[in-house]
Amino acid sequence: xxxYIIRRILQMFIVLFGLSVLVFIMLKLTPGDPAVIMAxxxxxPETVQSIREKLGLDRPWHEQYxxxxxxxxxxxxxxxxxxxxxxxxxxxxxxxxxxxxxxxxLIALIVSIPxxxxxxxxxxxxxxxxxTTIALMGISMPVFWTALILMIIFGVTFRVLPISGRGATIxxxxxxxxxxxRHLVIPSLALSSVLMAMNARLTRASMLEVLRQEYxxxxxxxxxxxxxxxxxxxxxxxxxxxxxxxxxQINTLFAGAVLTETTTxxxxxxxxxxxxxxxxxxxxxxxxxxxxAAVAQVLYLLVDLxxxxxxxxxSYD
Amino acid sequence: xxxxxxxxxxxxxxxxxRAYRRALFFSLLMLIHGGILALAVIKGRLGWVAVGKVPxxxxxGYWLSTWILVGFFVLxxxxxxxxxxxxxxxxxxxxxxxxxxxxxxxxxxxxxxTGASIVLVMLYLALFSPFxxxxxxxxxxxxxxxxxxSLKYPFGTDHFGRNILDxxxxxxxxxxxxxxxxxxxxxIFGGILGLIGGFYRGVADAIIMRFLEIxxxxxxxxxxxxxxSIFGSDPITLxxxxxIFGLQPARIIRSEVLSVREEDYITAARAIGVSTWRxxxxxxxxxxxxxxxxxxxxxIGVNIIVIAGLxxxxxxxxxxxPDWGYMLHESQEFFRVAWWMAVFPGFFIALTVFGFNIxxxxxxxxxxxxxx
Numbered sequence: 001x002x003x004y005i006i007r008r009i010l011q012m013f014i015v016l017f018g019l020s021v022l023v024f025i026m027l028k029l030t031p032g033d034p035a036v037i038m039a040x041x042x043x044x045p046e047t048v049q050s051i052r053e054k055l056g057l058d059r060p061w062h063e064q065y066x067x068x069x070x071x072x073x074x075x076x077x078x079x080x081x082x083x084x085x086x087x088x089x090x091x092x093x094x095x096x097x098x099x100x101x102x103x104x105x106l107i108a109l110i111v112s113i114p115x116x117x118x119x120x121x122x123x124x125x126x127x128x129x130x131x132t133t134i135a136l137m138g139i140s141m142p143v144f145w146t147a148l149i150l151m152i153i154f155g156v157t158f159r160v161l162p163i164s165g166r167g168a169t170i171x172x173x174x175x176x177x178x179x180x181x182r183h184l185v186i187p188s189l190a191l192s193s194v195l196m197a198m199n200a201r202l203t204r205a206s207m208l209e210v211l212r213q214e215y216x217x218x219x220x221x222x223x224x225x226x227x228x229x230x231x232x233x234x235x236x237x238x239x240x241x242x243x244x245x246x247x248x249q250i251n252t253l254f255a256g257a258v259l260t261e262t263t264t265x266x267x268x269x270x271x272x273x274x275x276x277x278x279x280x281x282x283x284x285x286x287x288x289x290x291x292x293a294a295v296a297q298v299l300y301l302l303v304d305l306x307x308x309x310x311x312x313x314x315s316y317d
Numbered sequence: 318x319x320x321x322x323x324x325x326x327x328x329x330x331x332x333x334x335r336a337y338r339r340a341l342f343f344s345l346l347m348l349i350h351g352g353i354l355a356l357a358v359i360k361g362r363l364g365w366v367a368v369g370k371v372p373x374x375x376x377x378g379y380w381l382s383t384w385i386l387v388g389f390f391v392l393x394x395x396x397x398x399x400x401x402x403x404x405x406x407x408x409x410x411x412x413x414x415x416x417x418x419x420x421x422x423x424x425x426x427x428x429x430x431t432g433a434s435i436v437l438v439m440l441y442l443a444l445f446s447p448f449x450x451x452x453x454x455x456x457x458x459x460x461x462x463x464x465x466x467s468l469k470y471p472f473g474t475d476h477f478g479r480n481i482l483d484x485x486x487x488x489x490x491x492x493x494x495x496x497x498x499x500x501x502x503x504x505i506f507g508g509i510l511g512l513i514g515g516f517y518r519g520v521a522d523a524i525i526m527r528f529l530e531i532x533x534x535x536x537x538x539x540x541x542x543x544x545x546s547i548f549g550s551d552p553i554t555l556x557x558x559x560x561i562f563g564l565q566p567a568r569i570i571r572s573e574v575l576s577v578r579e580e581d582y583i584t585a586a587r588a589i590g591v592s593t594w595r596x597x598x599x600x601x602x603x604x605x606x607x608x609x610x611x612x613x614x615x616x617i618g619v620n621i622i623v624i625a626g627l628x629x630x631x632x633x634x635x636x637x638x639p640d641w642g643y644m645l646h647e648s649q650e651f652f653r654v655a656w657w658m659a660v661f662p663g664f665f666i667a668l669t670v671f672g673f674n675i676x677x678x679x680x681x682x683x684x685x686x687x688x689x
Contacts, residue, residue: 011530018531026547136678140671142622144629145645145663152656255536259626263649273539274630277546285543293534 012297023289024065027282072287081279086287095172097268101253103188108195116203138197143256147190147263161185164265187264191256202245207238240310247303250296319401327397334404343397350389357448382445422683429679435672443489454483455637463655473657484639485665491640495556496621502560503616511567512597515574541623545632559620566612573605607684611677618673625666641666
């Protein structure tokens with residue numbers, strides 16, 4: 001087990017190293033000199049040159065790469081256009097995205113698990129068709145469009161919810177205030193639509209799988225009430241894959257957050273990513289990509305370990 | 318005799334052979350395409366009709382659709398005659414092939430038929446957009462800015478007075494065109510990587526898998542975003558970028574190859590000295606084709622959503638090309654006063670992707686040999 005974890009962590013570093021090299025190469029291929037962009041219009045060649053030297057853009061590629069990555073870790077690397085260290089700007093934006101993501105996940109689970117459950121229990125009935133169709137629609141709708149529609153319905157037509165920004169916050173969190181909570185509704189609902197659909201389908205599939213097992217037959221045969229069979233025997237076992245799968249949805253969640261945050265002017269990491277790309281701020285882009293990948297890799301490892309914990313039959317040695 | 322009748326009008330020959338359902342099918346095909354032809358002639362947009370009557374810049378688009386329509390008519394004729402040939406030379410009842418079973422099951426699957434219809438409608442909108450559109454999708458009309466939906470403009474007009482219905486119809490072209498080509502590239506690159514990885518295993522496989530892991534470590538959408546912001550976003554670049562980074566098929570092919578390569582018939586084929594390429598194409602590919610078809614269908618949907626997302630952020634298709642994502646980008650500024658600018662393009666994205674998704678879902682069901 002221990003050896004497995006070590007191996008996984010090593011693999012994780014290989015992935016992160018590969019990613020950083022890939023992103024670095026892509027950024028280096030970008031047309032347009034960042035020094036010129038930073039110097040602004042009408043700058044003299046001397047100014048541009050001095051900025052280039054300051055950023056180390058005149059060094060060979062491998063030195064630049066090393067500078068960038070080591071700078072990320074010791075906090076010396078400045079975001080080019082924000083004039084603060086990269087970590088600082090990422091951590092400033094982190095709570096907003098975490099909040100949005102967790103609320104979206106919460107809404108998604110509250111809706112999707114009962115929906116998937118009903119769909120599996122009443123298999124091939126109208127309920128099932130309804131749930132599966134709605135779930136497929138949820139996967140098909142682009143989140144930014146869902147957000148726009150929600151904004152039009154609740155923000156413009158009925159004027160019951162604010163349509164952009166985060167509202168009042170306590171510390172870095174906005175769900176603690178009523179105003180902030182109201183601001184949270186539309187973005188998290190929009191973002192949850194995709195997760196809802198994915199989790200409802202997963203719950204349904206997992207539940208159907210469990211209902212085919214022998215022990216369900218046994219439970220029924222010994223005369224247990226159907227509700228006990230379904231909820232106690234089947235549901236609890238069906239939940240394991242669904243819950244562990246949540247960890248694997250982080251990438252979907254973040255891709256959705258990039259778009260939702262842009263639509264609803266939610267000041268999180270997703271919007272930071274778009275801003276940084278538009279400003280050609282490669283330090284921030286690289287930092288964000290690595291940060292996100294690291295979080296995802298750790299989550300994937302945790303999910304794998306959770307399988308062992310949930311199901312003792314699995315072992316990785 | 319049946320041939321001559323079929324030559325006159327597809328489906329007539331079938332009447333003689335008492336294949337009434339097939340006759341109906343062919344006449345329906347003729348009716349639909351005839352309708353499109355009539356529409357094109359009435360609107361004066363068929364290539365030959367339009368020459369000299371409309372501005373030069375419209376002509377290439379009109380000719381393209383015209384030739385595609387002509388091509389479709391030729392195909393229907395050939396298909397009808399071939400079908401008559403098949404009916405006349407039908408052999409004794411043979412066993413059913415896998416694809417016949419799949420087709421029979423697919424016909425009964427309401428989900429699949431709905432999905433296929435949605436996809437077909439979108440495909441036709443894309444291929445024949447000049448015939449269906451009311452006018453020019455990029456012509457601005459400053460006397461009709463942000464008109465709400467009305468009889469004249471069923472979907473309203475945007476902030477430049479452009480007809481949203483027309484833009485949505487032409488948008489199908491952009492979305493399906495780029496989506497389909499990108500997916501094709503996904504299949505080619507992913508397929509090759511998956512085959513190499515699964516077949517040769519060892520070092521090649523390890524490198525390919527690590528590479529895929531790196532690509533998967535951040536969302537596909539972010540890679541696309543990054544790549545597009547770097548390499549630019551004219552349609553060709555967009556296709557290539559999406560084509561290269563969406564390598565999901567590689568995993569599927571690889572696992573398919575891995576499961577097949579241990580089978581006895583592969584060992585047998587090897588033993589009689591079959592070459593590697595023949596082995597791959599004759600023995601491994603047919604087994605992988607089902608899951609490949611499902612992935613293809615689904616990835617077109619994914620690619621369409623990704624393209625829309627990129628354009629929505631202003632990093633994809635550039636104006637004035639009509640594109641659903643970019644239309645939503647423009648609507649962002651006006652959604653308070655002009656809801657129709659946001660609703661219709663998004664609805665078409667959702668509908669198209671929904672079509673591909675349920676089609677893929679249904680294909681997965683009908684092609685699974687375990688579900689009989």
